[in-house]
Amino acid sequence: MMDPKTVPSYQLYNGDRIPCIGMGTFGSDRVSPAEVAEAVSGGKICSS
Amino acid sequence: MTKVWNDMHRDVQSSCLKSIQDLNCDYIDMLFIYWPFPNYHAPGCDVSSRNPDAKRFSAEEFTDTYRQIEELVEEELVEEGLVRHIGISNMTIRKLDAVLGKLRIPPSACESKLHPTFQQKDLCSYLKEQNILSIGYMPLGSPRRPERDILPEDVNDMQLPVLTRIAKAHLCHPAIICLKWALQKGHLPIPFSVHNYEANLEAAVTEPLTEEEMAAIDTLECGNRLVKGQVFLWPGATDWHELWDE
Numbered sequence: 421m422m423d424p425k426t427v428p429s430y431q432l433y434n435g436d437r438i439p440c441i442g443m444g445t446f447g448s449d450r451v452s453p454a455e456v457a458e459a460v461s462g463g464k465i466c467s468s
Numbered sequence: 469m470t471k472v473w474n475d476m477h478r479d480v481q482s483s484c485l486k487s488i489q490d491l492n493c494d495y496i497d498m499l500f501i502y503w504p505f506p507n508y509h510a511p512g513c514d515v516s517s518r519n520p521d522a523k524r525f526s527a528e529e530f531t532d533t534y535r536q537i538e539e540l541v542e543e544e545l546v547e548e549g550l551v552r553h554i555g556i557s558n559m560t561i562r563k564l565d566a567v568l569g570k571l572r573i574p575p576s577a578c579e580s581k582l583h584p585t586f587q588q589k590d591l592c593s594y595l596k597e598q599n600i601l602s603i604g605y606m607p608l609g610s611p612r613r614p615e616r617d618i619l620p621e622d623v624n625d626m627q628l629p630v631l632t633r634i635a636k637a638h639l640c641h642p643a644i645i646c647l648k649w650a651l652q653k654g655h656l657p658i659p660f661s662v663h664n665y666e667a668n669l670e671a672a673v674t675e676p677l678t679e680e681e682m683a684a685i686d687t688l689e690c691g692n693r694l695v696k697g698q699v700f701l702w703p704g705a706t707d708w709h710e711l712w713d714e
Contacts, residue, residue, distance in 0.1 A: 444660035
């Protein structure tokens with residue numbers, strides 16, 4: 421598994437930094453809310 | 469990061485608290501206004517569906533919604549705030565011109581549709597000048613968007629010969645090329661991901677595209693707006709172009 425800390429980041433106007441790529445989660449007709457929730461949960465664990 | 473849905477513009481704090489509870493976190497890094505107007509439509513509705521209460525964009529309505537998020541950010545100054553940064557979405561230069569001067573806290577980022585056949589170059593330049601980060605949604609051209617949003621004239625970015633040729637040269641899928649292009653443009657792409665997100669992260673750290681490859685992808689712009697947003701139209705509106713000030 422790739423270390424999320426190796427992902428480059430952008431600097432926001434106040435100096436805070438944000439990873440340069442994110443995970444889209446907008447409601448899909450083809451993917452269930454449960455699957456999206458699971459992916460969000462995984463993303464949250466990776467970034468914490 | 470999460471959004472204030474367009475039926476919650478008059479009660480942003482409740483929306484934010486609900487998100488914090490759902491996400492099981494203490495605060496929101498960046499809270500977005502999902503649409504610049506509060507025109508609600510039901511999930512999965514047809515493109516011909518209209519909300520009779522829908523209204524055209526109003527700088528006053530927008531800044532009132534935005535002000536409510538500013539208050540959630542400013543709380544941080546006196547105690548633990550609920551929101552760290554403010555994001556906006558689906559804006560146009562005309563709408564930005566109408567509201568930016570009225571805001572106390574600048575937006576940190578703006579989410580827009582951005583992919584090789586829909587690059588919104590003027591909007592991105594404007595945002596850069598304002599020090600607002602461009603977040604690109606639908607960065608792959610959304611080939612799995614709902615059937616109701618697919619028209620015969622739509623272009624499928626990832627099937628274009630320029631992209632398949634470059635993908636072959638880099639031994640990867642055209643999706644990865646779309647992400648590399650976005651990153652090298654200074655966008656923050658957010659591909660929909662439920663399974664293969666590690667490959668997306670790797671796109672950011674593996675070999676970049678050459679100047680020639682970037683230039684070739686730049687030529688793919690053709691105004692290919694894949695989801696028009698018809699469901700947000702208000703009574704009396706002409707057509708979806710009016711949503712985008714076109």
